[in-house]
Amino acid sequence: MPASKTSKKLSIRDIGRELGISITTVSFILNGKAKEKRISEALTEKVLKFVEEVNFKPNMMAQGLRTGKSKIICLMVEDISNNLLFAQVARLIEEEAHNKGYRIIYCSTDNKKEKALELIRLFRDRSIDGYIITPPEGIENEVQSLINEGIPVVLIDRNLPKLKCSHVVIENLNSTNEAINHLIANGFKNIAFVTLDSEQTQMADRLGGYEKALSDHGLKPYIKKLGFHESPEQNIREIVSFLGENKNIDAVFFATNYIGVWGLQAIKILNLRIPDDIAVISFDDQDLFKFYSPSITVVAQPVPDISNHIIKLMLNALEEKDTGVHEIVLPAKLIVRESSSLKNT
Amino acid sequence: MPASKTSKKLSIRDIGRELGISITTVSFILNGKAKEKRISEALTEKVLKFVEEVNFKPNMMAQGLRTGKSKIICLMVEDISNNLLFAQVARLIEEEAHNKGYRIIYCSTDNKKEKALELIRLFRDRSIDGYIITPPEGIENEVQSLINEGIPVVLIDRNLPKLKCSHVVIENLNSTNEAINHLIANGFKNIAFVTLDSEQTQMADRLGGYEKALSDHGLKPYIKKLGFHESPEQNIREIVSFLGENKNIDAVFFATNYIGVWGLQAIKILNLRIPDDIAVISFDDQDLFKFYSPSITVVAQPVPDISNHIIKLMLNALEEKDTGVHEIVLPAKLIVRESSSLKNT
DNA sequence: GAAAAATGCTAAATCGATTTAGCGATATTA
DNA sequence: TAATATCGCTAAATCGATTTAGCATTTTTC
Numbered sequence: 001m002p003a004s005k006t007s008k009k010l011s012i013r014d015i016g017r018e019l020g021i022s023i024t025t026v027s028f029i030l031n032g033k034a035k036e037k038r039i040s041e042a043l044t045e046k047v048l049k050f051v052e053e054v055n056f057k058p059n060m061m062a063q064g065l066r067t068g069k070s071k072i073i074c075l076m077v078e079d080i081s082n083n084l085l086f087a088q089v090a091r092l093i094e095e096e097a098h099n100k101g102y103r104i105i106y107c108s109t110d111n112k113k114e115k116a117l118e119l120i121r122l123f124r125d126r127s128i129d130g131y132i133i134t135p136p137e138g139i140e141n142e143v144q145s146l147i148n149e150g151i152p153v154v155l156i157d158r159n160l161p162k163l164k165c166s167h168v169v170i171e172n173l174n175s176t177n178e179a180i181n182h183l184i185a186n187g188f189k190n191i192a193f194v195t196l197d198s199e200q201t202q203m204a205d206r207l208g209g210y211e212k213a214l215s216d217h218g219l220k221p222y223i224k225k226l227g228f229h230e231s232p233e234q235n236i237r238e239i240v241s242f243l244g245e246n247k248n249i250d251a252v253f254f255a256t257n258y259i260g261v262w263g264l265q266a267i268k269i270l271n272l273r274i275p276d277d278i279a280v281i282s283f284d285d286q287d288l289f290k291f292y293s294p295s296i297t298v299v300a301q302p303v304p305d306i307s308n309h310i311i312k313l314m315l316n317a318l319e320e321k322d323t324g325v326h327e328i329v330l331p332a333k334l335i336v337r338e339s340s341s342l343k344n345t
Numbered sequence: 346m347p348a349s350k351t352s353k354k355l356s357i358r359d360i361g362r363e364l365g366i367s368i369t370t371v372s373f374i375l376n377g378k379a380k381e382k383r384i385s386e387a388l389t390e391k392v393l394k395f396v397e398e399v400n401f402k403p404n405m406m407a408q409g410l411r412t413g414k415s416k417i418i419c420l421m422v423e424d425i426s427n428n429l430l431f432a433q434v435a436r437l438i439e440e441e442a443h444n445k446g447y448r449i450i451y452c453s454t455d456n457k458k459e460k461a462l463e464l465i466r467l468f469r470d471r472s473i474d475g476y477i478i479t480p481p482e483g484i485e486n487e488v489q490s491l492i493n494e495g496i497p498v499v500l501i502d503r504n505l506p507k508l509k510c511s512h513v514v515i516e517n518l519n520s521t522n523e524a525i526n527h528l529i530a531n532g533f534k535n536i537a538f539v540t541l542d543s544e545q546t547q548m549a550d551r552l553g554g555y556e557k558a559l560s561d562h563g564l565k566p567y568i569k570k571l572g573f574h575e576s577p578e579q580n581i582r583e584i585v586s587f588l589g590e591n592k593n594i595d596a597v598f599f600a601t602n603y604i605g606v607w608g609l610q611a612i613k614i615l616n617l618r619i620p621d622d623i624a625v626i627s628f629d630d631q632d633l634f635k636f637y638s639p640s641i642t643v644v645a646q647p648v649p650d651i652s653n654h655i656i657k658l659m660l661n662a663l664e665e666k667d668t669g670v671h672e673i674v675l676p677a678k679l680i681v682r683e684s685s686s687l688k689n690t
Numbered sequence: 691g692a693a694a695a696a697t698g699c700t701a702a703a704t705c706g707a708t709t710t711a712g713c714g715a716t717a718t719t720a
Numbered sequence: 721t722a723a724t725a726t727c728g729c730t731a732a733a734t735c736g737a738t739t740t741a742g743c744a745t746t747t748t749t750c
Contacts (some may be wrong), residue, residue, distance in 0.1 A: 022700045057470040061409035062736030065705050081436035091426035105448045125402040288633045367730045407706030
């Protein structure tokens with residue numbers, strides 16, 4: 001096929017002129033209102049055929065100006081590059097959005113309240129039809145004001161409990177609980193939990209699952225909280241000293257994938273063998289955990305399922321098929337690998 | 346701060362009415378044309394102050410309709426989730442784009458010609474100001490027609506040599522050549538090259554760098570080409586049989602990061618020790634290679650540098666500061682790790 | 691056969707900005 | 721002092737769609 005001619009862009013007006021009809025009629029037909037507006041079938045078909053022939057595409061700016069809708073969804077994540085989870089979600093929601101005529105812009109908050117507020121302010125009043133957000137703590141008011149304006153918001157990965165807002169999260173408490181119970185069942189007794197210094201729901205729930213398992217079995221907790229905004233090097237050092245100071249720890253749960261990566265480095269530095277010296281489980285699956293020696297047991301999130309729910313909630317809200325508040329909680333899956341195998345006692 | 350009042354959105358007309366001046370004046374001032382249009386300083390300041398006070402933001406749809414510019418850049422990559430490289434680029438170009446008032450939509454081609462054409466057709470005539478593309482083979486005509494329409498295009502990761510089009514790539518030939526020479530210098534003699542069945546420039550150049558090194562040293566090439574659209578499992582099987590059938594191979598270069606991951610699995614399946622039985626180098630760095638046992642030598646791309654060039658080229662073209670064709674070729678870096686250490690002869 | 695209803699279509703207002711052409715008042719020039 | 725230039729600002733057209741209100745015809749109703 002040759003490169004298309006650099007003809008001027010067609011407008012609905014051109015279509016009308018060519019066919020000798022009004023732009024109103026063309027508009028009605030293109031918007032599927034032919035029946036409703038009693039346009040004859042003959043004309044309807046003629047117009048559709050012509051539009052197809054000349055490959056006319058309505059100008060989105062004009063449509064947007066008139067209707068107030070941009071057909072743009074904002075995907076606001078912690079960091080699209082830092083956590084494969086978010087890139088995967090981005091990939092999976094993309095196609096469905098395009099199918100429905102929506103485009104997706106992305107931005108990264110770095111999990112910072114200020115950055116998130118800045119971004120919401122940057123985009124609000126700029127005709128974004130809907131927001132998919134991994135909310136940092138403290139942006140409740142801004143999110144609420146989006147909701148107040150009738151703009152669909154879907155929170156993902158974590159929730160803002162003070163708000164009545166649709167969200168898609170996983171069973172953080174249960175899945176972590178299951179993972180810790182698996183360690184306990186395998187004979188580990190001094191189980192540490194390395195997490196972030198964060199009150200976000202997903203982190204709080206994971207900690208809750210850990211604490212429940214320990215108290216159910218009368219075990220002593222070892223909890224280490226890291227700073228999200230510290231450098232990886234600093235956090236690795238923190239894990240090294242934590243594990244170094246608590247030499248009786250025989251298993252450790254890392255509450256996110258990147259903490260898991262830091263943790264593995266710390267364990268390497270300490271020259272500990274997995275699982276003989278220390279058993280390991282991490283949240284979130286990724287290649288590194290699959291192929292590490294030994295392979296690492298993980299709590300894996302059902303990414304395709306999560307993504308489907310996200311985009312379905314968003315599209316239903318945008319098309320006003322279902323604007324209700326939905327709280328989707330999906331199960332996560334413990335994938336047992338070598339790093340948590342039965343302890344020799 | 347309380348949630349903002351759900352007041353109606355302000356328009357330039359409201360500003361004019363409030364201040365008792367025409368919308369023309371407001372528009373001139375907001376567009377920085379106050380001087381040029383001889384608006385008095387007093388009025389200019391008054392307007393700017395008021396606009397700031399009421400937090401007025403012009404309607405992008407209206408602006409877009411009038412100016413024909415959407416302030417949207419399309420980032421079209423192979424797969425935003427499959428290759429961390431692309432997610433990292435996405436992250437790094439995002440901020441700079443926002444600073445200049447641009448938003449970024451993304452889409453994934455799966456490296457398929459048809460998908461890419463479909464996406465370009467989906468977005469063209471939909472007011473996208475510029476395209477950043479990792480082009481699959483065979484979309485030359487479509488890209489050319491974008492260029493013909495004066496829409497800025499920056500190709501990344503690979504080039505379309507038939508086109509005069511700005512691009513940002515790395516020194517694939519030299520860097521691969523250096524990596525192979527490193528293997529040769531370390532005593533490896535039967536060096537295999539596992540790549541894709543693809544004519545794309547980056548893959549061709551990597552192969553070229555391999556072939557040059559081998560012919561420079563009079564060594565015999567062992568080349569295996571995999572199908573990009575085969576399943577990982579199938580490709581792993583392919584590598585297993587390839588290495589199995591050529592038992593004299595003592596080193597292998599994997600031409601992309603995901604091939605590297607497949608390759609490591611194949612080597613595990615074959616129960617070969619790295620580097621004693623087989624030395625390994627992969628293109629592209631990532632956690633898995635850093636922390637693998639043994640750690641994997643890689644050719645690392647300078648991602649921040651790449652991203653800076655991409656967004657700078659794009660913004661300069663969009664702002665018509667520099668609409669010329671620029672061919673940026675950046676050096677990649679060989680990071681020597683355990684997997685390619687000196688062969689004991 | 692006249693009034694009412696249905697049919698098939700359109701004129702014109704509107705969304706909110708940008709931009710061209712130009713108006714009245716004052717200042718400068720000759 | 722009359723012609724011209726400058727100053728400071730504005731009216732109105734325009735971008736390309738959607739949508740309300742309504743206009744001729746034709747058909748139905750009684």
